Amino acid sequence: MQIVSYGLQPRTQMLIIVVSVTLLGVVLHMVRKRHVREQYSLLWIAACVVLLLAAVFIRAVESLSRAAGIFYPPAFLFLVAILLIVVLQVHFSVVISSLKEQSRSLTQDLGLLQSELHRLRRELDREITGKPPEP
Amino acid sequence: MPARNEAESIGPTIQRIREALPGVAILVVSDDSTDRTAEIAESAGATVVRLAHRLGYGGAVQTGFKYAVASGHEYIVQMDADGQHDPACAAALLAPVAAGDADVAIGSRFLGEVAYRIPAARRVGMRFFAKVATLITGQRFSDPTSGYQAMNRKAFAYFSRDNYPSDFPDADAIVCLVLAGFRVVEVPVRMLPRLKGVSMHSNLRSVYYVSKMILSILMVALRAPRKRVESRRQIPHPAGQDRNAE
Numbered sequence: 001m002q003i004v005s006y007g008l009q010p011r012t013q014m015l016i017i018v019v020s021v022t023l024l025g026v027v028l029h030m031v032r033k034r035h036v037r038e039q040y041s042l043l044w045i046a047a048c049v050v051l052l053l054a055a056v057f058i059r060a061v062e063s064l065s066r067a068a069g070i071f072y073p074p075a076f077l078f079l080v081a082i083l084l085i086v087v088l089q090v091h092f093s094v095v096i097s098s099l100k101e102q103s104r105s106l107t108q109d110l111g112l113l114q115s116e117l118h119r120l121r122r123e124l125d126r127e128i129t130g131k132p133p134e135p
Numbered sequence: 136m137p138a139r140n141e142a143e144s145i146g147p148t149i150q151r152i153r154e155a156l157p158g159v160a161i162l163v164v165s166d167d168s169t170d171r172t173a174e175i176a177e178s179a180g181a182t183v184v185r186l187a188h189r190l191g192y193g194g195a196v197q198t199g200f201k202y203a204v205a206s207g208h209e210y211i212v213q214m215d216a217d218g219q220h221d222p223a224c225a226a227a228l229l230a231p232v233a234a235g236d237a238d239v240a241i242g243s244r245f246l247g248e249v250a251y252r253i254p255a256a257r258r259v260g261m262r263f264f265a266k267v268a269t270l271i272t273g274q275r276f277s278d279p280t281s282g283y284q285a286m287n288r289k290a291f292a293y294f295s296r297d298n299y300p301s302d303f304p305d306a307d308a309i310v311c312l313v314l315a316g317f318r319v320v321e322v323p324v325r326m327l328p329r330l331k332g333v334s335m336h337s338n339l340r341s342v343y344y345v346s347k348m349i350l351s352i353l354m355v356a357l358r359a360p361r362k363r364v365e366s367r368r369q370i371p372h373p374a375g376q377d378r379n380a381e
Contacts, residue, residue: 101297103188104190104194107186107187107188107190107194108186108190108194108197108198108201109201110186110187111164111184111185111186111187111198112184112198112201112202112205114184114185115182115183115184115185115202119182
């Protein structure tokens with residue numbers, strides 16, 4: 001089969017396969033070492049798998065690319081990669097927002113509990129020493 | 136009373152409150168102050184809640200709401216720690232809420248005598264958000280940024296859950312209240328000049344602030360139907376104290 005000059009060449013294919021397998025390996029290693037939690041690694045793993053599949057079924061990518069009206073298939077791959085990154089970023093924004101919310105709530109409750117503890121301790125002190133409460 | 140690094144003004148402010156409103160419980164929420172704000176407030180006779188890291192104005196105020204819910208207060212008055220809010224106006228502010236005519240009373244700086252100057256850019260911004268709030272709620276608001284407010288238990292319990300704008304509550308808080316079915320009124324209050332310390336508003340952040348506020352108001356308006364249902368839930372109130380100045 002004739003390889004068109006602007007299409008995806010086996011070199012490109014190999015490069016993408018190497019990159020995605022390496023990335024997959026790094027992510028899985030980090031999960032094993034508990035640097036990344038399973039639930040946050042899932043999207044990364046999915047992204048690697050999508051990239052890998054795209055590299056293996058390169059002809060499908062080329063026809064998909066043409067179907068989408070993009071006549072330079074590597075650009076289509078970039079588009080897929082960028083979309084995956086966007087999804088990951090949105091996911092992180094959601095996670096950060098909920099963390100922020102949790103930390104706010106914890107900070108408030110901690111402050112309230114400390115204040116309550118302080119008050120109770122003072123009252124207890126008064127009761128033990130038998131001193132009348134301060135005016 | 137939310138406070139961040141107000142060591143110089145917190146003492147006199149608490150003193151004024153005690154003179155104007157003898158017998159009220161005073162709560163100061165120190166928003167990770169790096170000076171002696173908390174100690175001074177405590178020795179002046181206020182209950183102090185210290186936040187371990189900075190939550191901002193909204194987060195500090197909401198801590199006060201949570202405290203009031205837990206300690207069983209019926210009414211609260213929220214005011215700034217810098218001494219700009221005249222405690223003598225608190226009774227007038229609380230009156231419509233205590234009488235049951237409103238759930239929230241907002242102290243407006245523009246309805247009554249205007250005793251202080253606001254930079255032109257901020258005045259434009261305040262007018263704009265006042266207009267937006269007026270437009271959405273169909274009720275006239277002149278000063279939605281005011282941090283001088285009186286509320287009943289129903290209102291602050293609503294805000295103590297996750298309904299309070301986290302950053303700096305403004306017109307979005309009012310729109311949120313009105314859309315949730317609370318009765319909000321404005322009461323004229325007198326403003327005093329700042330005692331000491333630096334105002335938290337700076338011009339640098341104003342672009343961010345204006346865009347964030349527009350988004351926030353929009354979202355509050357879009358979320359409205361779900362919130363209206365939530366607000367119907369009955370709030371348990373333990374018997375106890377009847378009044379509280381925050």
